[in-house]
Amino acid sequence: MVWAFVVAFLSVVFLVAFLLGSGSTQAIPTSFSLPWALSFGLNAALFFVPIMLFLVLFVRHYEKRNFRSTVSSLGLNRNGIRRSLLWSIVFMVPLVVAILLWEELVVGLFGPSFFTAQSQASKIPQWYVVATIIYLLVNALLEESIGRGYMLDRLMPSHPSGLVASLPAILGVSVLGLLYHVPEYVLAYHFSPLSSFYNLVIVFLSFSFVGLGYVRSRVRNISGPILVHFLLDAVPYLLIL
Secondary structure: OHHHHHHHHHHHHHHHHHHHOOOOHHHOOOOOOHHHHHHHHHHHHHHHHHHHHHHHHHHHHHHOOOHHHHHHHOOOOOOOHHHHHHHHHHHHHHHHHHHHHHHHHHHHHHOHHHHHHOOOHHHOOHHHHHHHHHHHHHHHHHHHHHHHHHHHHHHOOOOOOOHHHHHHHHHHHHHHHHHOOHHHHHHHOOOOHHHHHHHHHHHHHHHHHHHHHHHHHOOOOOHHHHHHHHHHHHHHHHOOO
């Protein structure tokens, strides 16, 4: 039910953005504009708040928890932060290697020109890049609360659990995470089918390795997954500052 709500909500949001043309670089002012920045912040809040609110209310209602217990059950707590960060960073290494190998395979099949249409970074003003990085941090918090804190934690056979026993749950959540990115890639980024496939494979790899790190940490804490998720999304933007 949580996953279905997220997919439906994101599909509607990206469809509206697509119809309004708000996802195009032409809609972004070339210089900082306070009214536009406030509008950006409001749109981000309207994007994230309903999902987090639904998730918290859903857990409170169906698991009969108080607010503090609800937040903690989603991995947002102080316990185990160091172990969460450690194992997420450990598994980030093979994740980066896997992504690089996937990119090399794509280049070998389609040539370097495949990536020329992947980014419009040169057209994005620097002030907007900074705003986007803040947005990506909140997005990492949102996606990890859903993907790791809620879905993976509830699908695991027990917690803590071994990697082998948890692998079906990890891969299942990776597939679900892949699927709810489809509306974004099609409606917001306007990727071609081939570009969508390329990026969805990266999403699957990212969800899988971050899930492995979360399970191996043996703590219900998503600090590490949030950090890795943020870095994977934000580093390409940081490089153009």
